[in-house]
Amino acid sequence: MSVNIGRILGIPIRIHWTLWLVFVLIAWSLATPGGYLSLTYPGLDSTTYWSIGIVSALLLFVSVLLHELSHSYIAKKNGLPIARITLFFFGGVSEMTEEPKDAGLEVLMAAAGPLTSFAIAGVMGTLWLLFMLVSAPVAILAILGYGALINAVLGVFNLIPAFPLDGGRVLRGSLWKRSRNLLGATGSATRVSEGLSTLMIGVGLLLVVFTGNIVNGLWILFLGWFIRSGAETSLKQTRMTDILSRVSVSDIMTKQLLTVSPDITVQALVTDYFLTHPHGGYPVVQNDKVVGLVTMDSVRTIPGDKRDLELVSQAMVPYEKTITVTPTVSAADALKRMAQKGVGRVLVMDQDKLLGIVSRGDIMRTLKTRQELGL
Ligand SMILES: [Zn+2]
Numbered sequence: 068m069s070v071n072i073g074r075i076l077g078i079p080i081r082i083h084w085t086l087w088l089v090f091v092l093i094a095w096s097l098a099t100p101g102g103y104l105s106l107t108y109p110g111l112d113s114t115t116y117w118s119i120g121i122v123s124a125l126l127l128f129v130s131v132l133l134h135e136l137s138h139s140y141i142a143k144k145n146g147l148p149i150a151r152i153t154l155f156f157f158g159g160v161s162e163m164t165e166e167p168k169d170a171g172l173e174v175l176m177a178a179a180g181p182l183t184s185f186a187i188a189g190v191m192g193t194l195w196l197l198f199m200l201v202s203a204p205v206a207i208l209a210i211l212g213y214g215a216l217i218n219a220v221l222g223v224f225n226l227i228p229a230f231p232l233d234g235g236r237v238l239r240g241s242l243w244k245r246s247r248n249l250l251g252a253t254g255s256a257t258r259v260s261e262g263l264s265t266l267m268i269g270v271g272l273l274l275v276v277f278t279g280n281i282v283n284g285l286w287i288l289f290l291g292w293f294i295r296s297g298a299e300t301s302l303k304q305t306r307m308t309d310i311l312s313r314v315s316v317s318d319i320m321t322k323q324l325l326t327v328s329p330d331i332t333v334q335a336l337v338t339d340y341f342l343t344h345p346h347g348g349y350p351v352v353q354n355d356k357v358v359g360l361v362t363m364d365s366v367r368t369i370p371g372d373k374r375d376l377e378l379v380s381q382a383m384v385p386y387e388k389t390i391t392v393t394p395t396v397s398a399a400d401a402l403k404r405m406a407q408k409g410v411g412r413v414l415v416m417d418q419d420k421l422l423g424i425v426s427r428g429d430i431m432r433t434l435k436t437r438q439e440l441g442l
Pocket residue numbers: 134135138158159180181225233
């Protein structure tokens with residue numbers, strides 16, 4: 068669905084297939100006879116129209132990227148890690164592995180994108196005016212004019228107060244700031260998003276069915292649907308975090324631990340542990356001291372014909388590299404740590420003493436039980 072194109076500020080940048088589609092659509096809608104360019108700047112040849120069209124579409128791509136980078140910049144500056152940026156039609160998502168901890172930061176981070184877009188629009192608009200005064204070539208004016216327009220549209224569009232758009236986050240952050248209740252604020256912002264999406268779907272359908280304005284109608288319809296699914300995801304996420312932040316890892320960890328000696332072979336680990344017990348990972352213990360953690364992944368790194376020779380001590384994740392938490396840490400925080408490090412389980416430790424182990428599966432089971440019981 069998405070392709071990696073490189074890293075900026077240390078963040079992997081990915082392009083979603085919808086952006087390619089939009090790229091072609093935009094270049095085409097600008098350059099085609101009877102399109103935006105031939106109407107706005109009549110009398111040029113088709114090569115010039117297409118060149119302007121393609122440069123303008125590229126400009127849109129760069130504008131979206133700059134918009135997204137401004138969110139990430141604020142996030143990183145405030146210690147929030149960004150996993151990746153994915154660019155898709157009319158915007159992007161900066162995937163955070165952590166939510167902002169306070170309302171002010173959420174508002175600032177969300178507002179940074181539209182503000183950047185407006186700033187770019189301002190610069191390009193000013194340049195357009197200056198070039199206009201010196202009668203610069205039409206191609207330059209067309210590109211600058213389009214750049215100013217598209218950035219203004221990006222800014223306004225993203226300020227629509229609906230999830231997952233920036234405006235939705237600005238709205239939630241503001242409500243959160245006033246009420247100091249994140250879940251309540253998310254609930255209200257979600258209702259606004261759902262209302263707006265219903266309206267957009269309705270208007271889109273009306274346009275398609277009654278006015279025959281199919282292209283615009285479908286755009287609005289698609290946007291409405293996009294906002295609806297974003298709002299639902301956001302609410303689900305917040306409910307999940309709310310439930311899991313009230314559970315501590317000591318409540319759900321596996322306490323009766325099966326531990327493994329570092330001196331047995333990987334093959335023995337497979338037959339005596341993975342094939343006979345239901346767990347996906349075991350602490351490795353020597354002389355009552357935890358020295359590491361073995362998981363299915365550790366076994367997979369050893370080729371099948373070597374498993375008779377290699378020892379658990381060679382396959383395991385050494386203790387220094389495992390993720391450990393104290394028993395009072397919440398399940399939400401444990402899950403976050405797992406997501407950040409891309410692992411499936413954490414060791415629960417009290418100083419040097421191993422108390423238990425918690426896996427992603429344990430947390431998901433707790434979540435499901437609590438949701439079903441309405442806790
Ligand atoms: Zn944005």
